[in-house]
Amino acid sequence: MKAIIIYGSTTGNTETMSETVKEALEDNGIETVIQNVTDVSVNDLKGEYDFILLGCPAYGDEEVELQEDFDEFYENMDGLDLKGKKFAVFAPGDSSYEHFCGSVDLLEEKLKELGGDIVEDGLKVDGDPDDSETEIVQWIAGLAKSV
Ligand SMILES: Cc1cc2nc3c(=O)[nH]c(=O)nc-3n(C[C@H](O)[C@H](O)[C@H](O)COP(=O)(O)O)c2cc1C
Known part of the structure; x- marks a missing residue:
């Protein structure tokens, strides 16, 4: 099992969170690489990684x-086949914002549409x-059982 974390971060919080997610995945025996979304293309979603985590505020x-x-990444996802x-x-x-982490819902919707x-x-x-x-570590522990 190989995982990739693709993140975008303006003020650094998602970058920090991605590091914690990576450590937690590796503690569960999942080899993980981190990439800034600016350094990857949507084709990386179809490549060698079995498990893809998107971090986006x-x-x-x-x-x-x-x-x-x-x-741009989100727009370029259209038409991909992410089955499997x-x-x-x-x-x-x-x-305090109306759509708390609304980016998570938006991305999940798109991934499901594409068969992910x-x-x-x-x-x-x-x-x-x-x-x-602690919350992050628990979330990963649950995920690690499902992948
Ligand atoms: C202009 C602006 C709009 C934001 N809108 C939302 C929002 O709709 N929902 C939310 O949960 N957080 C919102 N936030 C908070 C950021 O998503 C939050 O600070 C996040 O940790 C930033 O991540 P980053 O440091 O990786 O860029 C907003 C922040 C700013 C400055």
């Missing part, structure tokens, strides 16, 4: 918007992800 207000680096691929989505967010298998409901953490390490 929300940056909208009334409407959900993805972290800006994720926009396992996915999970995560984000740090701020529950969402192995576990996405993880949404409120505030600084360093304060949610």
Whole structure:
């Protein structure tokens, strides 16, 4: 089992969260690489990785918007066939916004449309992800059993 974490991060929270997710996956015996979304293409979703985790915060207000680096990736996903691929989505967010971590819902919807298998409901953490390490570790422990 090989996993890849693809993240987008403007102020660093999702990058930090991705590091914690990577450590937790490796503690569960899953070899994991991390890539910034700016350094990958959607074809990496179809490649050598069995398990793909997308980390993307929300940056909208009334409407959900993805972290800006994720926009192009999201658009380019259209038309992919993701059958047989396992996915999970995560984000740090701020529950004072109307759509708390709405980016997670948006990405999960797209992945399902394309035939991807969402192995576990996405993880949404409120505030600084360093304060949610236990939650992240528990989420990964659950995921590791499903993949
Ligand atoms: C203009 C703006 C809009 C935001 N919109 C949302 C939102 O709709 N939902 C949410 O949960 N968080 C929202 N946030 C909070 C960010 O998603 C949160 O700070 C996140 O940790 C940022 O991740 P990053 O540091 O990886 O860029 C918003 C923040 C800003 C500055």
